[in-house]
Amino acid sequence: MTSLFSLVLAAILALLAAASAIGFILQRRATEPGSVATVHNLNARIRSWWIMVAIFGGAILLGDTAVVILFALLSFMALREFWTLTPSRRGDHLALFLSFFVVLPVHYVLLGTLWYGLFAIFIPVYAFLILPAVATLTGDVNEFLARSARVQWGLMLTVYSISHAPALLMLQTDTPSALLLVYLVIVVQLSDVFQYVWGKLLGKHRFSPNISPSKTLEGLIGGGASAILVGTLLYRLTPFSPLQAAAVSTVIVVAGFFGGFVLSAIKRDLNAKDWGYVIEGHGGVLDRLDSITFAAPLFFHIVRYWFTT
Template sequence: MNATLETVLYGLVGLLATASLIGLVLQWRATKAETVKTVENLNARIRSWWVMVFLVGGAIALGEAATILLFALISFIALREFWTLTPSRRGDHLALFLSFFVVLPLNYLLLADDWYGLFIIFIPVYAFLLLPAIATLAGDTGEFLARSAKVQWGLMLAVYAISHAPALLLLDTGVPSALLIVYLIVVVQLSDVLQYVWGKLIGKTRLSPSISPSKTVEGLIGGGLSAILVGTLLHKMTPFTPLQAAGMSSVIVIAGFFGGFVLSAIKRDLNTKDWGYIIEGHGGVLDRVDSLTFAAPLFFHLTRYWFTA
């Protein structure tokens, strides 16, 4: 591995070790029921971050193929969670089968083959047009528009958007591409957790109780600014200057917030709290990568446009 990447990964392990120790102390000292619940939730999040760091760090250490394969697996699980909670009909089954076993693997194979030109249009053009066309062959016109939109939304969010994170491997920016993936994930995940922490510490003004009851204006501002600061300080692992890193971190934070917010709105519409239960303290995989769905495409295209040779 690149020396800078090793340093960052070791730093993340050290940070998580410190967070785990703090969590144990807080759990030992907590007495009030509300405080105990908050600390338990925080410790559950920390345990899940340990898993994520080892998975992502291990895949990056193994190389480009392992990284792409990991994100393909994440997309598969996220798409499954999306469709487990989203009602479907018999007429959707062929389109769903093709989404899982043709469109998803082809999307990631295009990345592995470094075929940017087709990767970038494969889902939003070809899959967008072909899957509804194929669905019409079943002759089921009931709620056809809504059903087609669900197929396309699932693919766009769980597959196309998420795959823009490993797509950073395609870019030649003068720094190891794996560093850009780590940078994106660190900033977007730190933004999530710091918004949670700031919200618990000083949050009073609910942002939108009907969509996300736990999110506060103070948490969003405090957590967002803190994540931007971290992103700025990590500019040496990117091709960005400190000022550019601040700008790119701001894009990641804002896009990440709306990614989580939009997915929360969809969950409320579906009358559920979590997309799944695979990750303790975080619900499903889609609950954990919801911020990435909006942040990854924007970060990828801004980096590609402004910072590649």
């Protein structure tokens, strides 16, 4: 695993170095206000990618426990961002306290101890039933259904769905499980990057301005196809054949797109542009992981049901 991961990491670092050099050149040449702003945003994104790659790569090298802890922290931050923008009432406070400090840590402990049976149902069954029951104890029935739904959605998106990325470490395949996680993250994130690049270069037709004004049809097609190509070429990181890698990459890209699209729709409903500001050039943690929320569970179950040994 170490040699393969080292090669992939070296390639990513080389790409980042090339991107940084291009960003530096563009910054020197940009003169128009619009171009200056675009290049500034591009360079901010590249700087953030250096940090994110270092953190993720370091966690992979440190081992499974470090990866689980990293994703638990990311889920905590994403859940915090979700509730920073989402309206709540005093009657929600107990359910929110339990979400942050009981449900989330217990869920990741189940993941870390490889207790798949309870991990799979803890949030969608037990938390689903217990949290609304606890909320009734406050006696606040105003918009109770909507408030309960927001609690459930917050947990499902930021904890349950995202946790299926490190849950890949549970699986036994012909490939080291950590490489499956690396593969998922590469395909999902490159899809986002390629969609951004293709959209900037060729984007003319807005896909859905009301939900995501920056997304274009050209960016979606070009970025998705590019990510699928990369996913196919990286089949050696997986137990897939090249054809299977192409099919699975397609699922990842499509699911990732709709993950980002759904989270964008929620942001628009909340009158927000970004979920947060912790990642320069990207927004919040949830802005960076929105594609993972849909892609990770699907990828996990595809691998679990058809490729485990």
